[in-house]
Amino acid sequence: MNNAIEIKNLCKVYPSFSLKDVNLTLPKGYIMGFVGANGAGKSTTIASLLGLIKTDSGSCLINGTPVAQMTKEEKALIGVVLDECNFPETLTWKQVDKFMKKIYSNWDSEKFTADCNRWKLPEKTPVYKYSKGMKMKLAIAGAMCHGAKLLVLDEATSGLDPVVRNEILDILLDFVQDEGNSVLMSSHIISDLEKVCDFITFIKDGRIVFSAEKELLTGDYGILRCSNSDFEKVDKSAVVAYNQNSFSTDALVYRNKVNGDFIIDKANVEDIMLYYMKEGE
Numbered sequence: 001m002n003n004a005i006e007i008k009n010l011c012k013v014y015p016s017f018s019l020k021d022v023n024l025t026l027p028k029g030y031i032m033g034f035v036g037a038n039g040a041g042k043s044t045t046i047a048s049l050l051g052l053i054k055t056d057s058g059s060c061l062i063n064g065t066p067v068a069q070m071t072k073e074e075k076a077l078i079g080v081v082l083d084e085c086n087f088p089e090t091l092t093w094k095q096v097d098k099f100m101k102k103i104y105s106n107w108d109s110e111k112f113t114a115d116c117n118r119w120k121l122p123e124k125t126p127v128y129k130y131s132k133g134m135k136m137k138l139a140i141a142g143a144m145c146h147g148a149k150l151l152v153l154d155e156a157t158s159g160l161d162p163v164v165r166n167e168i169l170d171i172l173l174d175f176v177q178d179e180g181n182s183v184l185m186s187s188h189i190i191s192d193l194e195k196v197c198d199f200i201t202f203i204k205d206g207r208i209v210f211s212a213e214k215e216l217l218t219g220d221y222g223i224l225r226c227s228n229s230d231f232e233k234v235d236k237s238a239v240v241a242y243n244q245n246s247f248s249t250d251a252l253v254y255r256n257k258v259n260g261d262f263i264i265d266k267a268n269v270e271d272i273m274l275y276y277m278k279e280g281e
Contacts, residue, residue, distance in 0.1 A: 003064070004028045004150050004182035010048055010058035019044055019206045022058070026199065028149075029179035031172060033193030033214075034186040035273055036203040042186045045203065046154050049184075050080065062150060076104055079143030083155040085135035089128035093121050093138055104146035112145040119167070133164035140171060151175060151183045157192055165189070169196045190270040200269055202276060209276050214269065221272050222255045222264035234258060241278040252276070 003025055010022040019041050026032045036042050047053045049060045051067040060067045065074055087096050093116045101107045116123075119137045127135060136156060143151055151172070157165045173196055175181050187193055193200065194214070201211040210217065224234065231242070231249040238257030243250045252275035255264060267275075 002028055004030075004062065005032075005049065005184060006059075006061040006064075007045070007049060008059045008061075010045065010060065011056045012044060012048060012053065013056050017041070017044075017206060019048070019055075022203070022206075022208055024201050024208060024211045026182055026184055028182050029176060030198040031176055031183040031185060031196050032199040032201060033197035033269075034184060034201050034203070035188070035190065035193060035269075037277060038188070040203045041206045042203060043154055044206075046152060046184070046186060050078070050152065076106065076146050077149045079140075079146070079148030079151045081136070081139045081143050081151065081153045081156045083158050085127065085130075085139040087127055087138065087142065090126050092124055092126055093141075094123055096127075096138070096142065100142060100146065106147045108145045108147070112141055115141040115145070133160050133167075136160060136164070136168060137171075140168065144175065149181050151181075151185075153183065153185045153187075155186055155188070157187055157189055165192055172196055190268075190273060194269050202273055204276065210272075217272065218267060218269065220254060220256075221267040222253055222258075223267050223271060224251045224253045224258060224262050224264050225249075226262055230262070233260065234262070241275040243278075 005024065005026040007022055007024045010019055012019040017039070022045055034042055048055050049067065062070065062078060063074070091099065097109055097112050101109060116138070121134055121138060127138065130138065157168055169192060172183050172185070176183060185193065185197065197214055199212065200214050200217055202209045226249055228244060228247065228249055231251065235257060238253045240252040252267060252272060253264065258264060
């Protein structure tokens with residue numbers, strides 16, 4: 001099985017929100033960025049993937065096994081990091097190490113100790129005295145050191161300063177140097193995802209808008225800049241969404257659908273996401 005994650009036709013209905021036929025596939029050895037506005041469905045999708053909520057239909061497989069059928073040993077191959085460090089805050093990392101040994105039969109105390117020392121986490125300081133960046137590094141070390149082959153991060157870099165975020169991104173890149181390891185990373189910090197992700201999945205109002213390789217995605221789209229009169233000549237099937245003022249128009253377009261002598265700049269992931277969020281408005 002070459003896919004770390006397969007989500008097929010996932011649906012979950014709440015009174016005020018629904019996931020609708022969510023599909024995404026993450027091949028082993030890669031990092032996927034999962035993006036969307038607050039309330040778009042990222043956390044609900046991740047909770048469904050991890051078996052934390054009951055879904056209405058569809059399926060979630062990790063390493064080819066339906067989540068509901070995974071053994072304790074198979075679940076131990078998943079490391080989860082949320083936007084908070086969930087270790088008891090009165091513990092030191094040395095005490096966290098002893099605690100985790102009792103939970104996971106394959107806990108790698110040597111690696112955990114090496115990671116904590118490498119990331120300069122103070123050995124005798126309780127977690128509640130750590131900075132947010134230190135807490136997140138501890139959470140990631142804890143997620144990786146029980147043999148995890150898949151890391152799932154939900155807004156794990158939110159609220160961190162740029163230096164710490166870059167350190168964490170480097171940790172993730174090191175993790176997938178082993179081609180059997182993979183990362184699903186939800187974040188609203190698009191610049192982080194552009195640095196490390198191989199795939200980008202964008203969700204809006206509970207539906208997947210696109211899920212594609214980052215390089216192909218940015219190659220398919222462009223930003224067209226022209227006068228309003230010239231914009232009237234553009235095939236509207238080429239236009240995803242646009243901004244218009246009294247004199248000019250900027251539009252996200254499919255490059256290969258635009259005919260004519262127009263200036264089309266390269267679109268980055270943030271451009272694509274922002275224009276798609278405007279689509280239909």
